[in-house]
Amino acid sequence: MPHLLLISLIAVVLAGFAVPRASMAQTQAPVSQCQMIARALPSVTFASFAAGSAVQVQARANEEVRITYIGHSTFFIETPAGVKIATDYNGWYKPPALPTVVTMNKAHSSHYTMTPEPGIEYVLHGWKDGSEKGADHDVVVGDTYIRNVPTDIRGWGGAMEPNGNSIFIFEVAGLCIGHLGHLHHELTEKQYGEIGRLDVLMVPVDGGLTMGAESMSRVVQRLRSSLILPMHRRGPPISQFLSMFGNGFDAVSDDDATMTVSIRNLPKRPTIHILSGV
Template identity: 80%
Template sequence: MLVPFLFLGLTALLPVHPAAGEGERPVSQCQMIARSLPAATFASLSGPAILPAQARADEEVRITFIGHSTFFIETPGGVTIATDYNGWYKTPALPTVVTMNKAHSSHYTMHPEPGIAHVLHGWDEASATGADHDLVVDDVYIRNVPTDIRSWGGAMEPNGNSIFIFEVAGLCIGHLGHLHHELTDTQYAEIGRLDILMVPVDGGLTMGADSMSRVVQRLRSSLILPMHRTGPPVERFLAMFGADFEVVRNDGATLSVSLRSLPKQPTIHILAGM
């Protein structure tokens, strides 16, 4: 199966298409394969398509840790995104897009502020396969990969959580949400490449530190941003990684990053407030 791996290498250089035809999904620059063969949507290999991705290698995305599992993402095109938006943690501006997960009320709200253009739930109780988002907003493509979630009674609820993925400025940014289990090979393939990973490090409310560290190591992201729980759980999470991972503690809550400025060594970057 050479084709999927060839597709991964080529699409790492290609921009997200600004629009897709009727009934078509946008082409992901991050996925190993686009959904499943033989229904994969392959990127164009023409020379001009490569140039925009190269031209924007220095374009920066701003990421601010707001609190708990809410980050505020600002794209070069001016789109603003709040992850696991609950209405409690106030963002610097009204987001264009909010994503939510339903594990606890700290991860969603059924009453988002008026004026938010796109409210994306990470669950869909009417669908057996879970939420399915493929949204292009100006310079960002947003999609999701459903995962299971523990109910209050302890049983696993299929597709109750979503890993949201934001593709912008050549970067692949993933937010694990309230991940309750290690991922399957199929889910890893659907996720594809993640340059920046937002990961819960609570030590057990989602998954134990050892299980979560295996997910992080498998995804092989350049930049890992802890979230969801401060204090001792963070230290237990850090203890799972060896010298291959650098640890950086930031005095500020905001980080600006571009495709060109990604660290060469995998780096766990702890933003202020975490």
């Protein structure tokens, strides 16, 4: 059976498991469409919808998610139901409105704050102090399912700390949006399986503070998301990161820090989209 047809059939089935959007409270264990579709195609290293087929199977496919680059590793995600999410939130880079949810990682103080504003309803740490198992988030907030995949982190002395970082994944409006955080190593097969499909990927391009450009590019190529949003650029020009990719990837620069994304307008080819401020 052709892969796109199989993806479509699986997505139709999964539509019955969609998380209700009206309630802010989680009443049942959420189901990850991004994981389940990817796992159904074990011979494929990525599972990203082509825009044409996705429109037919994704519920609320006409809904748009608004993404704004705030600075460093902080993006501000606004969902159709009004959930506001700030990634790697440190309190320095202020989004235009108070977030409903903030995610954090602890590599440096520029990726977290221990004194978030009292009005933030959900503060999700990408690490778990005193435990080698790592953080484990499965949270439904409005129309958004938020989960994480732990990764190891490099300590100040150079040794690796198990599960000290998290890749946060936001499933909303039929989209799978992933933020790599302060990723310090290439991913394992198990981690790729836990991540599943990612339509939008937020990736650090510092050239070495996280990983070298070549190692990071291998992660990006393996995930092969439709839309790649660079972040965390320190030192190296963005051209160094772009040079790691061949003709299979497009690249565009934007004069705006904000874009709207939906299943309908995902690029047909993997595209590195450089928002203003990066």
